[in-house]
Amino acid sequence: MTNKLRVAVIGAGIAQRHLAGFGWNKDLFEVPVLCSLDEDRGKALCEEFGIPEYTQDANSLFSRDDIDVIDVCTPPHNHFELCRRGIEAGKHVICEKPLFGSLADVDAMAEIVARSDRKLMPIFQYRYGAGLQKLKLLIERGLAGRPFMTTIETHWWRGPAYYEVPWRGKWATELGGGLLGHAIHAHDMLNYVHGPCAEVFAFGATLVNKIEVEDTMALAVRMQNGSLASLSMTLGSRKEISRLRFCFEKLVAESILEPYTMGRDPWTFVAGDPEHQERIDKALSEYVPTEDGYTRQFELFHQAIRNGTEPPVTLQDARNSLELVTAAYHSDRTGRPTPLPIRPDHPLYRSWLPAPDMAATKSA
Numbered sequence: 001m002t003n004k005l006r007v008a009v010i011g012a013g014i015a016q017r018h019l020a021g022f023g024w025n026k027d028l029f030e031v032p033v034l035c036s037l038d039e040d041r042g043k044a045l046c047e048e049f050g051i052p053e054y055t056q057d058a059n060s061l062f063s064r065d066d067i068d069v070i071d072v073c074t075p076p077h078n079h080f081e082l083c084r085r086g087i088e089a090g091k092h093v094i095c096e097k098p099l100f101g102s103l104a105d106v107d108a109m110a111e112i113v114a115r116s117d118r119k120l121m122p123i124f125q126y127r128y129g130a131g132l133q134k135l136k137l138l139i140e141r142g143l144a145g146r147p148f149m150t151t152i153e154t155h156w157w158r159g160p161a162y163y164e165v166p167w168r169g170k171w172a173t174e175l176g177g178g179l180l181g182h183a184i185h186a187h188d189m190l191n192y193v194h195g196p197c198a199e200v201f202a203f204g205a206t207l208v209n210k211i212e213v214e215d216t217m218a219l220a221v222r223m224q225n226g227s228l229a230s231l232s233m234t235l236g237s238r239k240e241i242s243r244l245r246f247c248f249e250k251l252v253a254e255s256i257l258e259p260y261t262m263g264r265d266p267w268t269f270v271a272g273d274p275e276h277q278e279r280i281d282k283a284l285s286e287y288v289p290t291e292d293g294y295t296r297q298f299e300l301f302h303q304a305i306r307n308g309t310e311p312p313v314t315l316q317d318a319r320n321s322l323e324l325v326t327a328a329y330h331s332d333r334t335g336r337p338t339p340l341p342i343r344p345d346h347p348l349y350r351s352w353l354p355a356p357d358m359a360a361t362k363s364a
Contacts, residue, residue, distance in 0.1 A: 021294025129263020145249025177213030
């Protein structure tokens with residue numbers, strides 16, 4: 001394998017951010033082709049990022065010998081099929097969030113990947129912000145102590161214009177609402193710090209726009225490590241913020257409020273006494289900065305392929321995230337707490353999409 005991986009990008013929406021990430025890793029990746037059904041958008045991206053070829057024929061990409069990686073940046077409803085075809089064609093695959101529309105799909109994809117020598121990496125680029133990485137460093141050095149409570153707020157604004165894009169706001173094509181498509185990054189950061197969830201109680205509602213899916217939700221979560229979490233999501237906040245606050249025995253860590261960069265510095269880390277604050281400050285002074293976001297995740301993906309190791313974000317990471325989503329939808333509909341893990345005998349294991357009459361009620 002040459003040092004550079006050759007990437008075919010499918011989709012022209014979130015792809016712009018992927019292409020910027022590849023651009024910061026020019027020694028590791030090149031993008032010879034972009035595929036999109038939106039000709040204007042696709043050709044504009046090719047011009048902006050110097051991509052030599054534009055196509056609308058996704059089928060042609062899977063058999064090409066000059067492609068090492070398929071990068072899936074399409075709407076969620078066709079993620080599984082594109083990932084499956086990529087792996088079975090002998091390509092590595094990168095796929096945007098939300099990965100798939102059910103835990104059954106994640107488990108089926110794990111079997112497909114296990115039969116191959118290829119790697120599939122879901123996207124959770126917010127993990128690589130310096131603020132969150134500093135918290136991970138403090139935990140690894142034993143400076144945080146036992147976890148007690150985490151609060152996460154994803155309070156953004158999405159008005160009617162956002163849902164003029166035909167696939168948005170519909171169960172069949174977006175697969176879910178703000179819980180799945182917007183808060184999923186912040187909730188992945190919960191799992192990244194604390195591990196899997198153990199039980200979820202949730203209330204969801206469609207309050208802001210006339211759409212099928214939820215745009216406001218509140219969750220109470222018990223983690224497997226014994227700590228608790230309170231998660232809130234709304235797309236009806238005129239002041240957009242994202243806030244993560246982690247309370248540990250020996251410190252409190254709190255993010256910035258910037259809604260789309262909340263993993264980045266400057267986070268605050270406050271200890272209970274001056275002596276421990278000195279230990280925290282000393283550890284933070286030894287933190288070695290790296291690139292963040294897509295740039296860092298793609299860099300680590302290249303390392304994983306070169307070294308034959310697991311991708312920096314795994315299918316199990318995506319499963320943990322989608323398990324939280326599944327449990328929240330189930331709790332909202334049943335009015336009861338939902339325990340995790342969710343296994344094949346769970347009623348929402350194969351799909352959390354509601355019955356047509358329920359979806360119609362939500363959008364009324």
